[in-house]
Amino acid sequence: QLSGGMRQRVMIAIALACNPKLLIADEPTTALDVTIQAQILDLMRDLKHRVGAAIVLITHDLGVVAEVAERVVVMYAGRKVEEAKVGPLFRNPRHPYTQGLLGSVPKLGSSLDGTETRLQEIPGLVPSLKQKLQGCVFASRCAYATDLCRSVAPGLEEKAPGHIVACHYALKEAAAA
DSSP, rough: OOOOHHHHHHHHHHHTTTTEEEEOOOOOOOOHHHHHHHHHHHHHHHHHHHHEEEEEEESSSSHHHHHHHHEEEEEEETTTEEEEEHOOHHHHOOSHHHHHHHHTTTOOTTTTOOOOOOOOOOOSSOTTTTTTOSOTTTTTGGGTTOHHHHHSSOOOEEEETTTEOTTTTTTTTTTOO
């Protein structure tokens, strides 16, 4: 019998063995220790460079995203809310949900200087996908939401070169965290 982590590694090995041109990896590093996680990510990078594979990485782990991704699509309640290259997205998130996600990640060494830094939380609950959502899917949790947000779903707009956001009031610059 194999543990969950071992089964996960076997499945990843099987997927990588045939040198696919497209690899869709849904939470490939969940439940793996950091050493094995690094090995799996190295294997995926090697596959990308060796055979020119495209990798679609589905994950909630922003550390993995920062390390591996070139371009990021942030989804909320099944809808794309922001898309950009990884650097600009992490430095200057435009959608309030993306800002909340990045604000909820612990910062390495943030308390070494004696100051305590609280993690941001995103208030409220994710909406039920069983109901038809009207307006912006993030409006019930957004500090910037207006009646427009609650009634009209924002379209995807390019707010900066290559930086696409679905928000009526997309932030020009990232708010100071």
